Amino acid sequence: MKPSILISSINLPDGNGCSLIQKVRSREQELGGFIPAIAVTGYLRDDEDILVLNAGFQTHLTKPIDPDRLVKVVASLSDKK
Numbered sequence: 845m846k847p848s849i850l851i852s853s854i855n856l857p858d859g860n861g862c863s864l865i866q867k868v869r870s871r872e873q874e875l876g877g878f879i880p881a882i883a884v885t886g887y888l889r890d891d892e893d894i895l896v897l898n899a900g901f902q903t904h905l906t907k908p909i910d911p912d913r914l915v916k917v918v919a920s921l922s923d924k925k
Contacts, residue, residue, distance in 0.1 A: 849918055850881040854896065854904075862899035869900040880921035884909065 850868065854861040861883050871877035883896045883904040896904045902921055905914065 846876055847879065849921060850879050851918075852881065852883060852901075854883055854885040854892075861901075862895065865900040882917060882921070 850865070852861040852864055856864065865881055865883070868879065868881070869877055881901045883899075883901040884907060885892070885896075885904060886907045888896075888904060888906050893904060903917060905917065
């Protein structure tokens with residue numbers, strides 16, 4: 845079963861979320877290339893929001909994440925599929 849949404853931290857042990865989403869976006873639609881994606885970060889500088897969106901994420905959330913906000917964002921991205 846293919847996942848319906850991708851939620852990834854920007855800071856990953858073996859790279860970063862922007863390079864991850866770029867790899868995902870390079871895949872064909874049938875292989876998950878167009879999956880809705882949310883970036884998660886502990887701190888987002890003013891210029892990073894543009895970087896995150898340009899990398900291929902639809903939106904971003906800053907930690908600590910409010911669970912109600914996460915549910916709303918996931919629901920809104922799921923509705924757009």
